[in-house]
Amino acid sequence: MALLVSYLILILGVVTRSAYAVQHIVGDSNGWTNFGDYTTWAASKTFNVGDTLLFNYGSSHGVDVVSKSDYDNCATGNAIESYSSGPTTVKLTQPGPMYFACPSFGHCSTGMKLAINVVSQSSNTPTTTTTTTTPSDGSNSSPPSTTGPSTPSASKPTKDAGSATSANMVLIGLSLVLATLFVFMC
Template structure:
């Protein structure tokens, strides 16, 4: 019975950790368009390993994952990954900077590009964003993922589903833990 209890607690621990993953809808309700301000959008978010980015876009757009140099120069010919039939979900699998651009002619140069920094959930590494003026300088603003931001009163759409998942895991834990103790 002790093995069953250990197994159950292990599963709940994994479920609780995965419940923290957030789906970030790029551009929120506006989606991935050539009218978005993605630098400002990204500055209000913390992107963790395990989170996803959801790009909602029409047939005249796409999403390319590009290098920093290609991001800076709006060059999409050497894309690391390319998606053209939206919506597109990109899972953030490792810490570090990631760069995205629309491959449609002229869209990147008018601001349809996104730079994020993905952090490990246990990391205190600051999140940085790239300036919207197209300069190659280092971004001036940082936010620390361990310090909650109070400047954005609206809640990210994806975090509400993560909160519900977290509450479900806690609820199941509160029900199953006494049951396991009773059985053992």
């Protein structure tokens, strides 16, 4: 009986922690297109470690994760990660600045690029900071100024087939089943 109670508390703790992960749909209902204002879109969001970015786009687009210098110059030839079969989900695994651009000719220069700053979930009280870092290409540049602590290390994204919402639903369902069993056993 004590083992069941301990197990239930553990499951509820996992559900509570995972419920804080957010899936950000880049560009909201418009998706990842030539017509988005991604600077304004990102300014209204807080991106935490564990969140995901969902890029919805058609076959004429793609998503490249790039350095700050490549972001500034719309150069996608040295992409850190490259995706071309949308939709693409990128998991935010580390705090720090991240830069994205569409690799299709001319798209980045017309505004199809995104700069975000990923913050640690343990940071409950964001502060405004600006940090200067040296990217791996050796140029000296600054990450985007944003609300939240900055860390000079860049996140390496992972392509995630599922979403945080699906995982949350499974865990919540499992918790409800276990809670029901607990009630009937007592």
